[in-house]
C-alpha cells in the first residue's frame with residue numbers, strides 16, 4: 182500500500198473554538214503500533230467535551246479528536262505479528278495501557294493509570310490515517326460496514342459494559358436515561374440481553390427511536406413526575422439504571438427511579454457534581470457506580486452482538502469538513518443516533 186506524506190485531519194487548536202481542517206504528516210508506526218487508513222469515524226459527545234476542554238484534565242493542544250475509528254491496517258510497526266496489512270480494525274478510546282499494573286493484570290485495563298486515550302492524550306481518528314496499538318485495536322469481521330461498526334467502538338462497548346455493571350438480570354427492568362448515541366445502542370443491547378427497558382430522554386424524537394429499538398416504556402425526563410412514572414411502570418423501580426445523559430439533574434433523577442437493592446451505573450460525563458440523597462441511598466441499599474468504556478474483551482463481545490445483527494447503530498454520515506456543524510448539533514441535542522464521518526479508507 183502506498184502511503185502519502187500528508188493527510189487531512191480535523192484539529193482542535195483552542196478549546197471552545199471551531200476545529201480547523203489541516204494537512205498533517207501521516208504518522209509512522211513505531212514498534213508495536215499499526216497505521217490505520219480510516220474509513221469511518223464516529224462523533225461521540227466525549228469528542229465535544231475534549232474540544233471544549235470540559236474536564237479536569239485537558240488534552241494538550243493541538244490534537245486530533247476521535248475514538249470510534251474503523252479502517253484497514255496500512256502499515257505495521259516493528260514486532261507486530263498478529264495483524265496484517267489490509268486487516269479491518271477499530272481504534273477505541275482505550276488506546277493502550279501499561280500491561281503490568283494491578284489493574285491491567287486483573288482484567289481492568291480501563292483503570293490503568295498509565296493508559297493513553299485516542300483523541301485525547303494521543304491523536305485520534307478524525308483524520309485520513311491514525312495510529313493504533315496493535316495489542317489494543319479491535320479486530321472487526323472482514324465484511325463489516327465501517328459506518329455501522331464505528332459507533333460500537335465507544336457508544337456500543339460503553340453501554341454494553343455499563344449495563345453489565347448494573348447487575349440487572351434477564352427479565353428485570355433497566356431504566357436508560359439519555360437516548361443519544363450511547364443510549365440508543367444501550368436500549369438495543371439491553372433488549373438483546375433479555376432485560377426490559379424503560380427509556381428516558383427530554384426529546385420526543387429520541388423516545389420514538391427508543392421504542393423502535395426495543396423500549397417497552399418511554400418517559401419524558403423533563404416531566405416533574407418522571408421518576409414516579411418509572412417506579413409505577415416497573416412495579417417498584419428499575420433493578421438497574423444506566424445514565425448516559427449529558428445533564429446533571431438526570432443523575433439525581435436516576436437515583437430516585439432505582440428499585441430497592443438496585444444499582445445505578447453512571448456513564449454520562451457532564452462536568453460538575455450532583456447531590457446524593459443519603460437517606461434514600463442508605464435505606465433502599467442502592468449502589469451507585471461509575472463505568473468507563475470497556476476492556477478489550479468487553480469490546481470483542483460488543484462487536485459480536487453487532488456482527489450478529491442483534492444491535493445496529495442508527496447513523497447519519499457527514500464529511501470531515503462538517504465536524505463543527507456536527508458538534509453544534511450534538512451540543513443542541515439535535516443528533517438522533519450517531520453521526521459518523523465518512524473518509525476515503527476501505
Ligand code: NAD
Nearest residue numbers: 226227359360361362363382402426428448449450473474
Ligand atoms: P449524545 O449527545 O448523543 O446523547 C446525550 C443524550 O442525553 C441526548 O439524547 C439528550 O437529549 C439526552 N439528555 C439531555 N438531557 C437529558 C435529561 N435531563 N434526561 C435524559 N436525557 C437527557 O451524547 P453521547 O455521545 O451519547 O454521550 C453521552 C455522554 O456519555 C457524554 O457525556 C459522553 O462524554 C459520555 N461518555 C462516557 C463514556 C464512559 O466510558 N463513561 C463513554 C462515552 C461517552
Ligand code: ZN
Nearest residue numbers: 279282285293
Ligand atoms: Zn496498567
Ligand code: ZN
Nearest residue numbers: 225227335336
Ligand atoms: Zn466515546
